[in-house]
Amino acid sequence: MRVTKKIKEEQIRILGEVYKDTKPALIFRNxxxxxxxxxxxxxxxxxxxxxxxxxxxxxxxxxxxxxxxxxxxxxxxxxxxxxxxxxxxxxxxxxxxxxxxxxxxxxxxxxxxxxxxxxxxxxxxxxxxxxxNAPAIAVDTHVFRVSNRLKLAAGDTPLAVEQGLMKAIPKDKWSAAHHWLIWHGRNICKARKPLCGKCPLADVCPTAIDFQPSP
CATH class of the missing domain: 1.10.340.30 (Hypothetical protein; domain 2)
Structure with a gap:
């Protein structure tokens, strides 16, 4: 699958729809x-x-x-x-x-x-x-993994992925998208055994087929 701009936009739309109510997992007051x-x-x-x-x-x-x-x-x-x-x-x-x-x-x-x-x-x-509340994208292990698997922003380093995400995602969604990617990595696109069969992004993910179980 060739990941076009249109496919990336669809990936972002789905992530936003599925994880729109997510919040940071860390608890803090300031x-x-x-x-x-x-x-x-x-x-x-x-x-x-x-x-x-x-x-x-x-x-x-x-x-x-x-x-x-x-x-x-x-x-x-x-x-x-x-x-x-x-x-x-x-x-x-x-x-x-x-x-x-x-x-x-x-x-x-x-x-x-x-x-x-x-x-x-x-x-x-x-x-x-x-x-x-400033627009920024932090690339942790989840964001790095999911971004590369989706080809939303492919890169060999966190900085390369960060720069790719900044180009692919509208600036007003940077901070929110950071959380969407983290939660997707935790819940579905796991490091060792991604749950591609349950993934809402499977149809627009170029690597999903690689993780499908054999018939």
């Missing part, structure tokens, strides 16, 4: 809590992160409070998130910068976000999109 949650989500499930942040934010929910908590105590609070020592180090350093340079607030600036320890392009895009 951009700072979102930032910390996304840092913790690396190689960790959103469900586990939500358990961890619910406990952490009861004790420390601001950059100042986390600095007062101290590195050792922070490590204990986030231990069950995996890679906790490195994450704790980055969170402490990020909180220090937020306090010293931004008055304890998270900057609503993509470039400044990427300068924070533990914050890469994906995390910065999530914070801009979800925390500040």
């Amino acid at each position: 951009p700072f809590e979102l930032l910390i949650a996304v840092i913790l989500s690396a190689q960790c499930t959103d469900k586990r992160v939500n358990v961890t942040t619910a406990r952490l934010f009861q004790k420390a929910a601001t950059p100042e409070a986390i600095l007062s908590l101290g590195l050792a105590a922070l490590e204990e609070e986030i231990r069950d998130c995996g890679l906790f020592r490195n994450k704790a180090k980055n969170i402490m350093a990020t909180c220090q910068i937020l306090c010293e340079q931004y008055g304890g607030e998270v900057p609503a600036d993509f470039a400044k976000l990427q300068e924070l320890p533990g914050v890469g392009r994906k995390t910065a895009n999530v914070v801009m999109s979800v925390g500040f």
Whole structure:
């Protein structure tokens, strides 16, 4: 199947129709809590992160409070998130910068976000999109996989896929489409065993036939 502009538009339409009511899986109350949650989500499930942040934010929910908590105590609070020592180090350093340079607030600036320890392009895009309602597309493993399988935006790197999605999807739908692709990857287009037989996009997916069971 050759994925034309018309097919991509249909893919986007179906995704929007199926996942229009989805919301971010991470639980947060403000951009700072979102930032910390996304840092913790690396190689960790959103469900586990939500358990961890619910406990952490009861004790420390601001950059100042986390600095007062101290590195050792922070490590204990986030231990069950995996890679906790490195994450704790980055969170402490990020909180220090937020306090010293931004008055304890998270900057609503993509470039400044990427300068924070533990914050890469994906995390910065999530914070801009979800925390500040700015048009952005964050490419995680789900978005990367689904985009390539649909050929909605094919690429060998997250940046290439991000750039392809920005061309394929209208700008006013970037942030929403990011969530549509994530939920589709979690629910249907799974890494090892995609559920092509149940997929609403099967008729407009060039790789669906590859995953169909033999008769």
